[in-house]
Amino acid sequence: MKSLRVLRIVLWALVLVVGAGAAYLFLSARNAPVDAGPAVYATPFTLIDQDGNEVTEADFLGKPSAWFYGFTHCPDVCPTTLSEMSALLEALGPDADRLQAVFVSIDPERDDVATMKDYVEYFDDRIVGLTGSLENVSAMAKARYIFFEKVPLEGGDYTMEHSASVHLADAGGSFFGTLDGEEPFDTRLQKLRRLIE
Amino acid sequence: MKKLLLVIATLVVMPAAIAHDFDAGSIYIDHPMVEEAPPGARVLGGYVSLHNQGAEDDRLVAIESTAAEKVEMHRSVVTDGIARMTPLTEGIELPAGEMVWLGSDGIHAMFIGPDKRYVAGDEIPATLVFEKAGRIDVTFKVEERATTRAPGHGDHAQ
Ligand SMILES: [Cu+2]
Numbered sequence A: 001m002k003s004l005r006v007l008r009i010v011l012w013a014l015v016l017v018v019g020a021g022a023a024y025l026f027l028s029a030r031n032a033p034v035d036a037g038p039a040v041y042a043t044p045f046t047l048i049d050q051d052g053n054e055v056t057e058a059d060f061l062g063k064p065s066a067w068f069y070g071f072t073h074c075p076d077v078c079p080t081t082l083s084e085m086s087a088l089l090e091a092l093g094p095d096a097d098r099l100q101a102v103f104v105s106i107d108p109e110r111d112d113v114a115t116m117k118d119y120v121e122y123f124d125d126r127i128v129g130l131t132g133s134l135e136n137v138s139a140m141a142k143a144r145y146i147f148f149e150k151v152p153l154e155g156g157d158y159t160m161e162h163s164a165s166v167h168l169a170d171a172g173g174s175f176f177g178t179l180d181g182e183e184p185f186d187t188r189l190q191k192l193r194r195l196i197e
Numbered sequence B: 001m002k003k004l005l006l007v008i009a010t011l012v013v014m015p016a017a018i019a020h021d022f023d024a025g026s027i028y029i030d031h032p033m034v035e036e037a038p039p040g041a042r043v044l045g046g047y048v049s050l051h052n053q054g055a056e057d058d059r060l061v062a063i064e065s066t067a068a069e070k071v072e073m074h075r076s077v078v079t080d081g082i083a084r085m086t087p088l089t090e091g092i093e094l095p096a097g098e099m100v101w102l103g104s105d106g107i108h109a110m111f112i113g114p115d116k117r118y119v120a121g122d123e124i125p126a127t128l129v130f131e132k133a134g135r136i137d138v139t140f141k142v143e144e145r146a147t148t149r150a151p152g153h154g155d156h157a158q
Helices: A002-031 A077-098 A113-123 A134-143 A185-196 B002-013
Strands: A046-049 A054-056 A065-070 A100-105 A127-131 A148-152 A158-163 A166-169 A175-179 B021-024 B027-035 B043-052 B058-064 B068-079 B082-087 B092-094 B099-102 B107-114 B123-130 B134-143
Touching (some): A046 A134, A077 A100, A077 A113, A077 A127, A077 A185, A100 A113, A166 A185, A175 A185, B021 B134, B027 B123, B043 B058, B043 B134, B058 B068, B092 B099
Parallel strands (some): A100 A127, B027 B134
Antiparallel strands (some): A046 A054, A046 A127, A065 A166, A148 A158, B027 B043, B058 B092, B058 B123, B068 B082
């Protein structure tokens, strides 16, 4: 009987330890975006914007930014994300000036400067569109833990698989979090507000 | 879900004269539409709902259009944060008595290489090819993109 009581105490102690651990993990995960992580968004890159200007990481530091990596031969996920980005900027009102939204082509072989200009400006002329050499785009993606891969389609065509979320960076280039297309619009808006406040 | 409600609302509200549907015997084809894409976009997403009112299962095996180099049926999914698009090479199954909606679960008709820029108000001729119901000519209406909804990206509420 006594051993059963000891066992019960031990089990309750375990519950407490596990609970405290879970609470710690939960709280630290919640706070994670606030703590400045490694400034992966300050890693050097050189790409071309939609007006044909060469830009580097320096052009996007000093202001919080929201990055989406996609391609123009994309029928739904990319146009939806960009039109929602435009709606988010609209919802931020004048505060949208404190955020830089960027669309990076992970299909630079097809997305030239002119295509990018037409594409981003259709959604919102506040969104910057970047393309460049495949080598430079790949280097940027690698530094920022962004996945993309070419997938062949029938008849010699191909499509791209790519990270679907919008990635946020603070003014110093530290990763701040992501916006997920599946989460409510207001949740995404609040994340942006927290980023720029 | 929102889009489905919209479809239902449209069916209820829209007078027969301007309703946009096609009857192919056992298959009822409702509101084929394409979302307007940015200038220079080489792909257009097409959506339509198909109601198999017959007693037999059928299958949408192909979509043809003289307005594009080709039309393929695809499914876009986001899994583990990665956006992927897979061709539906077997076509789209249309079980007897059921409604299948291209536009839910990322399923879409992808018009590849349109012959010109299509804007809201334009119409794109196409032929839906069914295994049993045969070939049916339809018109995809080009419509403006709604900003905060996610077409072909699941029917979750926004
Ligand atoms: Cu597709």
